[in-house]
Amino acid sequence: MCGIAGWVSYDSDLSQRQEIVDAMTETMACRGPDDRGTWVRRNVALGHRRLAIIDLPGGRQPMSVRTPNGEISMVYSGEAYNFTELREELTKLGHTWETDSDTEVVLHGYLQWGDAVVDHLNGMYAFAIWDERDQKLVMIRDRMGIKPFYYYPTRDGVLFGSEPKAILANPLASRVVDSDGLRELMAFTKRPGWSLWKGMAEVEPGTVVTVSKEGIRTRTYWKLDAKQHTDDQETTVARVRELMTDIVNRQLVADVPRCVLLSGGLDSSAVTGLAAARLAEQGEQLRTFSVDFTGQEENFKPDEMRDTPDSPFIRDVAKLVGSAHQDVILNPAELSDPEVRRTVLRARDIPAGLGDMDTSLYLLFKAIRGESTVALSGESADEVFGGYRWFHDESVHADTFPWLAFRSGLMTEREALLRPDVATHLSLADYVADQYRTAVDKVEHLDGESEQEARMRTICNLHLSRFVRMLLDRKDRASMAVGLEVRVPFCDHRLVEYVYNTPWSLKTFDGREKSLLRHATKHVLPDSVRDRVKSPYPSTQDPGYPAALQQQVKEVLAERDNPVFQLVSREWLTKVSEVDPVTIEPTQRVGMDRALDLYHWFDMYSPELQLD
Structure with a gap:
């Protein structure tokens, strides 16, 4: 897991711009604390920061191979979990090796198959290859969008990076945020390809972007296709169990200490149980956090999202599997610390407004990094298996994204903190409606699907093509800010494809959410977790947290001319700062978090707003 950056300019001599490439690369030092490297030629420059996971001495980058017609060089972030099999296949095809790294396997895979190498990969990855033979840059992102990847077209080429901050370090990139960027920031629809910054875009998941002298072209190599599911219930459960076991076993491979993120819910507990069993076979004890x-x-x-605290269930799992468990306990002062907020903002590049759910995740990862370098997570199981509460109530029938229809403090009244004229200008309701129609129109269906099955396929698709990408980006940025690699077994494309095409009646065959996962992994779960209702990532209920936010908000209000008031309503912020913190509403607390994020973001990034 690493950070990559680069610059292609067909009309310039980049060998004279080394300091700019270095600056772009150094913005991601946290993503790769173990090593750095650059590779510069006349029309291309590649930068890399490395977090060493496999073949610690041999996986240095940028990595190159010479061919009779020119050099091919690559910068790579991520992991190919099937690199051992690919290496054997490529060896039979005549390839020889200088390292034991998966990076070299991916590079030789490109040498053998071109950009069709993506059809051979199982993993999470974002990588860029300069092919001197054709004077082209090839940028590739994994199927689910686990690893971030951005690019910024220029007059004569492109800038790219794992994160926007790498691109913004180049003077060719402007720090402009327009109305369209702000709409998506406030709306939570995860428009494909969106970046907050004008002129910048994501390499979309499952996509190859090729840059040449002729311009930029994209090719989608993977998407969610509708296929007939023919397995019965018993076979389906067995297949999910087989896939989950194989996936977890693959994702435990590393040359550094590993652990599992354990929340006490079904998803993380299933991964914990499978991982503990695998490590026990190897004579090792699993660490959990x-x-x-x-x-x-x-x-x-x-509350509306959580029925029970996590701790009793965490203890049950740790006891059952015999893990070496550690709780990271946080207090309101740590969660509301402005410096921690700024660190998270720097990691995410956007004022996401998730408050303690962001700061606690960062602080958890920071504590884990002292013990482990790789962590497995239960992220994405709810999107794959249909676990969220709104899959199972009236929200699922709303004519909008279900996570926006569900009444929660995080998603409702998102415009409340905005100045009235800004809210009117952005017209978020119209934007969300447009995005919803666009997303629904892209969903493929099978002939003869019932109305319910068609609706639930649409809902599952929206979560896998939109909602999960927000969560994956959040987890990647928070973990890589401390140099921790988080792996997500539930994003293995084989599992996603199989479960996506499983009828909703099978996904809920026992009258519960996530029936398939519950039954496929029941052999590694305590009874308490098997019977537990879905509970999302925790949030503090201590009134000391909103009280701390109110004090910080009052300090912001004292700055009469602060640029944050280009967007935020001073009147709304004043009113919410005076509410009793014991009785403060969730939407008011979320609004304060978002306002404080915006305040620090303006200070750190100095954006130019274009509200036209």
């Missing part, structure tokens, strides 16, 4: 808040278990109150 969880996050909690001071007094949370003792003072827990059910």
